[in-house]
Amino acid sequence: MSSNSDITVLKVGGSAVTDKNAAAGSAKSDEMERIAKEIAGFSGKLVIVHGAGSFGHVYAKEYGLDKGFHEEGFLKTHDSVRELNEMIVKTLRAEGIPAVPLNPLSFSLCEDGRLTFLYTGQIEEMLKHNLVPVLHGDVCMDTVRGSCILSGDQSLPYVAAALGAKRVGLGSATDGVLDSDGKTIPKITPDSFDSVKQHIGGSAGTDVTGGMLGKVSEILDLAEKTGIESCIFNANTPGSVAAYLKGEVVGTVICKDD
Numbered sequence: 001m002s003s004n005s006d007i008t009v010l011k012v013g014g015s016a017v018t019d020k021n022a023a024a025g026s027a028k029s030d031e032m033e034r035i036a037k038e039i040a041g042f043s044g045k046l047v048i049v050h051g052a053g054s055f056g057h058v059y060a061k062e063y064g065l066d067k068g069f070h071e072e073g074f075l076k077t078h079d080s081v082r083e084l085n086e087m088i089v090k091t092l093r094a095e096g097i098p099a100v101p102l103n104p105l106s107f108s109l110c111e112d113g114r115l116t117f118l119y120t121g122q123i124e125e126m127l128k129h130n131l132v133p134v135l136h137g138d139v140c141m142d143t144v145r146g147s148c149i150l151s152g153d154q155s156l157p158y159v160a161a162a163l164g165a166k167r168v169g170l171g172s173a174t175d176g177v178l179d180s181d182g183k184t185i186p187k188i189t190p191d192s193f194d195s196v197k198q199h200i201g202g203s204a205g206t207d208v209t210g211g212m213l214g215k216v217s218e219i220l221d222l223a224e225k226t227g228i229e230s231c232i233f234n235a236n237t238p239g240s241v242a243a244y245l246k247g248e249v250v251g252t253v254i255c256k257d258d
């Protein structure tokens with residue numbers, strides 16, 4: 001892990017910027033614009049990873065891509081997430097953010113669904129020039145399955161660990177991780193995970209990467225291995241992305257035990 005303690009890695013969840021209950025390619029353009037405006041107020045070093053939402057999950061599910069390679073499905077899914085990436089990058093640029101599209105398929109490799117390699121040298125150089133790399137959930141070549149789905153929830157912790165990021169935030173469409181009464185769970189640690197796990201499930205929309213449970217598992221692992229803590233918060237609440245980027249704790253904190 002290199003030491004770049006001023007880097008923030010932010011996931012813009014597919015649930016926040018697309019409609020995961022709708023047909024393939026349903027974007028929430030107004031939310032994208034508002035979130036971009038909030039990001040524009042941040043002047044630190046930033047890496048963005050966005051989810052696939054209705055742009056990737058619909059085809060991934062249709063073609064069973066989480067189980068293995070299917071040529072037509074693979075190409076359609078990749079094209080779809082690239083389309084969303086292009087929309088997001090354009091929206092960020094319109095707010096003056098020097099966003100650079102990075103498609104993980106081109107520089108990553110998985111083994112049986114787990115990410116084994118994602119090149120980050122170019123990201124480090126981009127950050128030195130204050131560019132904002134924008135990665136996304138993607139399809140990925142896989143040495144066992146042929147191909148698999150590489151969720152932003154998996155690439156984000158990998159990138160955060162490789163860069164030695166200071167802060168990790170995941171903006172989705174709920175007020176953090178909710179308990180069975182719909183209340184935000186303030187903090188989840190490896191020790192408390194077993195008792196709260198029962199309340200956490202998959203996505204309400206079309207999804208092949210495990211929804212909230214997948215997200216929490218990935219970033220708990222990050223906290224355990226590196227000590228980097230994360231916040232899961234509601235990016236659809238106006239002001240929450242800006243508040244998070246300002247350094248506030250929002251939503252649910254995922255961290256290691258004391």
Ligand SMILES: Nc1ncnc2c1ncn2[C@@H]1O[C@H](COP(=O)(O)OP(=O)(O)OP(=O)(O)O)[C@@H](O)[C@H]1O
Nearest residue numbers: 013014015051053172178199200201203204211212
């Ligand atoms: N306990 C819980 N608290 C909050 N959300 C939960 C919980 N259990 C299940 N969910 C579902 O998980 C969803 C969030 O996971 P999802 O993978 O859709 O998020 P995302 O990262 O925004 O999307 P994408 O994977 O497309 O980027 C919520 O919108 C909700 O439907």
Ligand SMILES: C=C(C)CCOP(=O)(O)O
Nearest residue numbers: 051052056137151152209
């Ligand atoms: C469905 C695809 C292609 C990627 C999923 O990424 P995520 O939305 O970050 O989980």
